[in-house]
Amino acid sequence: MIAAGENKTVEKKISQQEKxxxxxxxxxxxxxxxxxxxxxxxxxxxxAVDNISLKIFEGETFSLVGESxxxxxxxxxxxxxxxxxxxxxxxxxxxxxxSLGKKEMRExxxxxxxxxxxxxxxxxxxxxxSDIIGEPFEINRQKSGKEKDKKxxxxxxxxxxxxxxxxxxxxxxxxxxxxRIGIARxxxxxxxxxxxxxxxxxxxVSVQAQVVNLMKDLQDQxxxxxxxxxxxxxxxRHISDxxxxxxxxxxxxxxxVEEMYERPAHPYTSALISTNPTPDPRAxxxxxxxxxxxxSPSNPPSGCRFHTRCPLATERCRKxxxxxTPLAEGRKVACHYPLI
Amino acid sequence: xxGLLNVNNLSVDxxxxxxxxxxxxxxxxxxxxGETVCIVGESxxxxxxxxxxxxxxxxxxxxxxxxxxxxxxxxxxxxxxxDEMSNIRGNDISIIFQEPMTALNPVFTIGRQLMxxxxxxxxxxxxxxxxxxxxxxxxxxxxxxxxxxYQYPHELSGGMRQRVMIAIALACxxxxxxxxxxxxxxxxxxESQILTLLNELKEKTNMSIILITHDMGVAAEIADKIxxxxxxxxxxxxxxxxxxxxxxxxxxKGLLKSIPQDKGPRLKRLYSxxxxxxxLTQLPKGxxxxxxxxxxxxxxxxxxxxxLKANEREVACWNYEDVIKKEVKQT
Numbered sequence: 001m002i003a004a005g006e007n008k009t010v011e012k013k014i015s016q017q018e019k020x021x022x023x024x025x026x027x028x029x030x031x032x033x034x035x036x037x038x039x040x041x042x043x044x045x046x047x048a049v050d051n052i053s054l055k056i057f058e059g060e061t062f063s064l065v066g067e068s069x070x071x072x073x074x075x076x077x078x079x080x081x082x083x084x085x086x087x088x089x090x091x092x093x094x095x096x097x098x099s100l101g102k103k104e105m106r107e108x109x110x111x112x113x114x115x116x117x118x119x120x121x122x123x124x125x126x127x128x129x130s131d132i133i134g135e136p137f138e139i140n141r142q143k144s145g146k147e148k149d150k151k152x153x154x155x156x157x158x159x160x161x162x163x164x165x166x167x168x169x170x171x172x173x174x175x176x177x178x179x180r181i182g183i184a185r186x187x188x189x190x191x192x193x194x195x196x197x198x199x200x201x202x203x204x205v206s207v208q209a210q211v212v213n214l215m216k217d218l219q220d221q222x223x224x225x226x227x228x229x230x231x232x233x234x235x236x237r238h239i240s241d242x243x244x245x246x247x248x249x250x251x252x253x254x255x256x257v258e259e260m261y262e263r264p265a266h267p268y269t270s271a272l273i274s275t276n277p278t279p280d281p282r283a284x285x286x287x288x289x290x291x292x293x294x295x296s297p298s299n300p301p302s303g304c305r306f307h308t309r310c311p312l313a314t315e316r317c318r319k320x321x322x323x324x325t326p327l328a329e330g331r332k333v334a335c336h337y338p339l340i
Numbered sequence: 341x342x343g344l345l346n347v348n349n350l351s352v353d354x355x356x357x358x359x360x361x362x363x364x365x366x367x368x369x370x371x372x373x374g375e376t377v378c379i380v381g382e383s384x385x386x387x388x389x390x391x392x393x394x395x396x397x398x399x400x401x402x403x404x405x406x407x408x409x410x411x412x413x414x415x416x417x418x419x420x421x422x423d424e425m426s427n428i429r430g431n432d433i434s435i436i437f438q439e440p441m442t443a444l445n446p447v448f449t450i451g452r453q454l455m456x457x458x459x460x461x462x463x464x465x466x467x468x469x470x471x472x473x474x475x476x477x478x479x480x481x482x483x484x485x486x487x488x489x490y491q492y493p494h495e496l497s498g499g500m501r502q503r504v505m506i507a508i509a510l511a512c513x514x515x516x517x518x519x520x521x522x523x524x525x526x527x528x529x530x531e532s533q534i535l536t537l538l539n540e541l542k543e544k545t546n547m548s549i550i551l552i553t554h555d556m557g558v559a560a561e562i563a564d565k566i567x568x569x570x571x572x573x574x575x576x577x578x579x580x581x582x583x584x585x586x587x588x589x590x591x592x593k594g595l596l597k598s599i600p601q602d603k604g605p606r607l608k609r610l611y612s613x614x615x616x617x618x619x620l621t622q623l624p625k626g627x628x629x630x631x632x633x634x635x636x637x638x639x640x641x642x643x644x645x646x647x648l649k650a651n652e653r654e655v656a657c658w659n660y661e662d663v664i665k666k667e668v669k670q671t
Contacts, residue, residue, distance in 0.1 A: 067527040204382035209598035209612035238600035275532035277557030279599045281580045
């Protein structure tokens with residue numbers, strides 16, 4: 001009872017201070033146990049998300065970037081409780097959702113939807129497109145029959161597909177079209193928040209541009225908030241308002257996208273941006289070539305996790321883990337020796 | 341000047357239940373010694389088919405060369421038997437693929453897979469093969485070579501596996517290395533390492549590289565020459581500078597325009613080429629690009645444009661003069 005009372009006051013504080021925070025994570029952790037030894041006792045953990053706090057504001061596009069194994073997808077899934085966080089607290093629209101039951105969570109999930117990377121794997125090949133897009137209504141017992149059919153047609157038109165083709169199967173559509181179907185399904189219930197996990201990474205450039213434009217249009221029309229997970233840095237720069245850079249389960253830098261690309265503060269951000277291939281054959285940029293590869297998250301380095309690959313690492317970096325601290329307007333960095 | 345590789349009027353058919361499909365048609369290009377040629381295009385453009393045709397690996401995928409020649413050191417690979425080809429593959433011409441996990445055999449150690457290639461093509465003792473294998477691992481920038489030799493592919497990361505693949509491909513000092521999307525599955529940091537490695541190896545050995553990619557950024561970084569393919573045909577080819585400075589085919593122009601920029605002001609909307617690449621079974625009449633082209637005229641609907649010399653490169657477009665002059669419209 002006491003705990004519940006405390007929660008309420010915290011909730012109130014949050015909703016009063018920042019009205020426009022849509023999603024907030026406080027000290028979020030997601031550990032995966034590694035079972036080993038004769039009796040499969042848990043000895044170690046993969047710290048995929050390690051003590052991350054962040055806020056996503058209403059109507060913005062927040063992107064997560066980082067190499068594979070940095071924990072960006074796990075963070076995305078943990079934020080929606082698609083994967084139960086090990087520790088930490090989650091707030092959605094000012095309300096704590098960390099320990100909500102299945103039923104209550106289902107209600108909230110109407111407002112949080114996901115678009116996945118693989119437009120081939122994420123649509124059931126045995127279902128007609130109309131059933132795929134209509135399924136959210138079925139599950140939430142919202143619409144049926146003609147009303148549902150009408151809504152499906154509206155949604156198809158909204159994402160630029162011909163409603164006449166609603167009785168076809170996914171394999172009859174191209175990759176880009178399938179991704180549009182995935183988007184139509186995600187916006188069916190009028191959500192506030194969409195997690196787009198590598199949603200455009202598998203598409204060809206010309207198709208990618210079409211889908212990105214569609215996502216931006218829908219954001220304007222429907223007031224959507226996006227959490228965009230991607231490894232293509234140019235597309236992130238185009239679509240985002242703010243970016244979070246992840247390295248081995250830590251958030252190492254957060255900031256406004258253009259400023260951050262212009263003047264990165266963390267050596268890792270700087271390296272990521274400089275190694276990004278530029279569509280300009282004359283660009284002979286100073287490349288910060290990173291030594292080696294991202295270490296295994298089951299056995300991360302001591303101190304700053306980036307010190308093994310960092311060109312600027314000192315003794316302090318090997319011992320002391322830097323905290324994510326505010327640097328300038330809207331920028332936070334976790335580095336003992338930030339570049340700006 | 342003759343090239344190391346001259347592909348002339350190459351066409352490839354695939355046998356399917358619904359008849360023959362022309363996967364690539366009338367493809368001609370040249371690779372000079374020490375040159376890096378990038379074949380760029382979207383999925384379904386025929387870029388991988390072209391590389392498989394050069395390696396004569398098509399036969400295993402139900403494809404056949406229906407026309408044209410592949411002159412490698414003045415010998416026509418298209419006329420060779422598979423037995424003759426197996427002496428050329430891995431020896432004079434090597435190929436690396438996108439997914440290094442599936443390309444390596446999971447049940448053999450790295451060392452054994454490296455030595456297998458060396459011993460197959462060269463008459464050397466086991467000791468010499470082992471020595472050569474270790475040299476190769478060093479060449480591609482792998483540390484702890486003694487340990488790595490006895491590890492299995494699953495014990496290595498994606499970037500390491502791609503390095504091993506490159507080492508295997510280089511085992512017999514090939515004159516030509518074909519790399520089919522070698523960095524697509526890798527992170528940007530590792531991609532940059534691999535591209536740097538390929539460039540260094542090219543300098544050291546003077547081999548030629550054909551790199552297949554869908555990423556104009558990668559092409560800009562590594563290519564001397566770019567071949568742009570669309571729906572089975574070459575639409576434009578020229579030096580990397582010619583193509584980036586003044587794209588002359590509307591498709592090249594659109595492709596470059598739809599890449600989000602990494603600096604400068606951000607656009608509200610990305611330029612996008614309308615529509616999608618047509619299926620090879622339902623190719624439009626006339627120019628294959630005309631349904632998506634904003635420069636299309638009556639002639640484009642009727643007649644297919646040939647690949648001709650224009651604006652100091654080769655381009656297949658009836659209206660290229662317009663394309664150079666006008667900006668593409670923002671949709």
